[in-house]
Amino acid sequence: MDSFQYTRARTITEAIGIAAQANTAQQGAPVRFLAGGTTLVDLMKLDVERPTRVVDINKLGLDAIERTADGGLRIGALVRNAALAHDPAVVRDYRVLSEALLSGASAQLRNVATTSGNLLQRTRCMYFRNTAMACNKREPGSGCSAIDGENRTLAILGTSSHCIATNPSDMNVALAALEATIHVQGTRGIRAIAFQDFHLVPGDTPHRETVLEPGDLVTHITLAPPHPGATSRYLKLRDRASYEFALASAAVVVEAASGRFRYVRLAMGGIGTKPWRMTAAEQVLTGAAVDEGAIRQAATVALRDARPQSENGFKVELAQRCLAHALRLATGMASV
Numbered sequence: 001m002d003s004f005q006y007t008r009a010r011t012i013t014e015a016i017g018i019a020a021q022a023n024t025a026q027q028g029a030p031v032r033f034l035a036g037g038t039t040l041v042d043l044m045k046l047d048v049e050r051p052t053r054v055v056d057i058n059k060l061g062l063d064a065i066e067r068t069a070d071g072g073l074r075i076g077a078l079v080r081n082a083a084l085a086h087d088p089a090v091v092r093d094y095r096v097l098s099e100a101l102l103s104g105a106s107a108q109l110r111n112v113a114t115t116s117g118n119l120l121q122r123t124r125c126m127y128f129r130n131t132a133m134a135c136n137k138r139e140p141g142s143g144c145s146a147i148d149g150e151n152r153t154l155a156i157l158g159t160s161s162h163c164i165a166t167n168p169s170d171m172n173v174a175l176a177a178l179e180a181t182i183h184v185q186g187t188r189g190i191r192a193i194a195f196q197d198f199h200l201v202p203g204d205t206p207h208r209e210t211v212l213e214p215g216d217l218v219t220h221i222t223l224a225p226p227h228p229g230a231t232s233r234y235l236k237l238r239d240r241a242s243y244e245f246a247l248a249s250a251a252v253v254v255e256a257a258s259g260r261f262r263y264v265r266l267a268m269g270g271i272g273t274k275p276w277r278m279t280a281a282e283q284v285l286t287g288a289a290v291d292e293g294a295i296r297q298a299a300t301v302a303l304r305d306a307r308p309q310s311e312n313g314f315k316v317e318l319a320q321r322c323l324a325h326a327l328r329l330a331t332g333m334a335s336v
């Protein structure tokens with residue numbers, strides 16, 4: 001690990017100011033905000049992340065979960081994953097988010113990991129985490145070891161010839177289905193970014209994972225009021241039952257009335273280079289009868305653009321089954 005300067009910021013303005021100043025003075029040398037540290041410190045120990053300055057944001061008071069005036073939820077960036085998963089309003093109104101958080105990592109990690117850190121966690125592609133291997137995300141232009149290498153766990157949607165890594169977060173999949181909004185403060189002022197627009201597909205710049213500019217601080221996330229009558233579920237399929245990243249996962253938010261789907265929001269994880277919204281499948285289901293035929297058709301449509309790699313063709317059917325079963329759980333057609 002390289003040596004770095006550590007600063008504990010006392011206000012948001014100070015945190016942003018330090019990051020902006022360091023970026024200018026050091027001509028883009030990386031500055032990183034430290035939240036729970038469970039991704040950042042890990043990657044610093046591996047020499048994958050090499051910030052010259054680390055700004056601790058734990059004392060900024062961004063750790064509240066509050067009702068918004070319209071009946072939605074405002075989640076501070078530093079709210080811990082465990083606190084969010086067990087918050088009574090989240091358990092009652094946004095079950096998909098609680099289930100997604102509780103399916104991730106371990107109890108100890110969830111006690112430390114934060115909302116903004118989870119949102120911005122880096123890929124688990126093993127070549128990204130190994131500085132002896134070529135990786136365009138870690139070192140632009142160096143190549144991608146995964147395309148002709150071990151890619152069983154990697155993406156089948158949104159890939160490019162430069163990178164095929166998945167976004168590993170469970171929480172992000174739930175936030176995609178809930179159409180969350182990310183609130184950011186930086187030298188360009190305050191911005192609200194729709195979740196769908198926040199993460200980027202790799203294209204030819206896989207090192208750019210979000211629309212954040214250097215020094216931008218995520219301050220909080222907001223959720224719209226829960227859709228009336230909707231139920232929501234998260235289903236995660238993985239190699240072992242706990243403490244493992246998703247091979248495929250599905251977040252579903254649905255309202256059904258008189259035997260028909262009225263409102264449908266779907267997102268999937270473990271298969272896309274970013275949290276993947278399934279809009280074509282949503283269109284198939286909206287207005288359709290709540291039955292096995294419609295669910296299977298939606299699952300087929302959801303994966304029609306999949307482009308498997310040499311070792312992960314199995315993910316197409318796995319993801320279809322995952323989405324179909326999450327829909328059965330949300331509509332009461334299955335209980336486990």
Ligand SMILES: Cc1cc2nc3c(=O)[nH]c(=O)nc-3n(C[C@H](O)[C@H](O)[C@H](O)COP(=O)(O)OP(=O)(O)OC[C@H]3O[C@@H](n4cnc5c(N)ncnc54)[C@H](O)[C@@H]3O)c2cc1C
Binds near residue numbers: 038
């Ligand atoms: C063994 C292990 C197993 C895991 N399993 C899972 C799993 O199954 N599912 C899953 O979803 N996750 C899993 N994780 C990942 C875990 O969820 C993340 O490490 C955690 O959520 C990151 O949060 P943090 O607060 O520790 O982030 P940090 O490490 O502090 O930060 C992560 C990144 O976000 C940036 N950042 C943080 N906050 C802000 C902010 N407010 N504004 C701007 N930038 C910011 C940091 O600079 C850093 O680049 C696992 C992690 C480990 C170590």
Ligand code: SF4
Binds near residue numbers: 165
């Ligand atoms: S898939 Fe992406 S993260 Fe993995 S080696 Fe290739 S460029 Fe790097």
